[in-house]
Amino acid sequence: MTFKKSGLDKVVEPGEVQPPEYIWSGGSIMPWDDATVHVTAMSWTAISAVFEGIRAYWNEDLNQLYIFRLEAHMKRLWDSMKLMRMSSPYSSRELENAILKLLRANQAAGDTYISPFAYFSGSVPGYRAAYQLPVEIYITGRSNPSNLERNRGSRCCVSSWTRISDNVMPPRAKGIANYQNSRLVSTEAHINGYDAGIILNAQGKVAEGAYACIFLIRNGVVITPPVTAGILEGITRETVIELFQEDLGMTVEEREVDRTELYVADEVFLCGTYAEIEPVVSVDKYRVGSGRIGRTTKHVRQLYKDIVRGRVESRLEWLTPVWKSL
Ligand code: PMP
Secondary structure, three states: OOOOOOOOOOOOOOOOOOOOOEEEEOOEEEEHHHOOOOHHHHOOHHHHOEEOOEEEEEEOOOOEEEEEOHHHHHHHHHHHHHHOOOOOOOOHHHHHHHHHHHHHHOOOOOOEEEEEEEEEOOOOOOOOOHHHOOEEEEEEEEEOOOOOOOOOOEEEEEEEEEOOOOOOOOOOOOEHHHHHHHHHHHHHHHHOOOOEEEEEOOOOOEEEEOOOEEEEEEOOEEEEOOOOOOOOOOHHHHHHHHHHHHHOOOOEEEOOOOHHHHHHOOEEEEEEOOOEEEEEEEEOOEEOOOOOOOHHHHHHHHHHHHHHOOOOHHHHHHEEEOOOOO
16 A cells, blocks of 8 residues: 655654545645644534545455545435534535545545544533534545455344434434444443444334344345434435345345344344455344354445446446546
């Protein structure tokens, strides 16, 4: 990999990830270290801030970087901003171009995680009428290798925490504040020796993983909780549903899921932009299926892997090439 080394003369501590050379902030590309805000803006700004997490995948054969489902991520960013009563100073087309410009400036030539972040600017306490403040956006694009080659399934637990619900903090907005809920779940899971946590909603039904949607397969049927179950409306979820139905000819049921269905499922996996397709091999120490990565999960994961790297002609419409028409 991948990114041009930062020209900034900095000591990098072991384990510290070197930032890319440039960031996009407030309408232009600028050196990473120049993108500063006043320290007081850190506090209440976060309450209403919303963001996106987008992956771009490197295709070694074509020397091409493909952004996966950029348009869908922009649409969700707009929905998240709307829910926070934010209006963007930039159009979604301007932000799409900003992302391309940023990746090109950083000479990105490897798997990349892109994150636009929108917040009410100004260091006024955010619990006051923050919706009247101007909105600002910055975008980062950092090197982040895919996990799709990892051949280990995750051991999950059902969390003792409950998923936030629509009348509390709308889960369909990708709001920073919502991630306190996710963080409590993943921290509890890790402290108790699991790889990831699964959250039940206020009705006691399965909602999702801490940072990913959830699917199970039982008797050849694919099942996932509906978008009204207190989930983030995952773009990977939507992608995977389409792949199951159109490419693999399987039935997908979007319906309420009981906790114990996870224990008796043949296969379970988590999916999200960052998580990609993460096979689950046990839940609360109940072995899922054979305790190994399931056949259908492997199949859909392989298909996903080929699609995101631009190897499936019929799905190129989901990809935005970075290195063209410069
Ligand atoms: N739920 C939560 C809480 C998440 O953070 C994510 C990751 N964005 C997802 C689901 C999956 O969404 P997506 O597939 O759009 O990344």
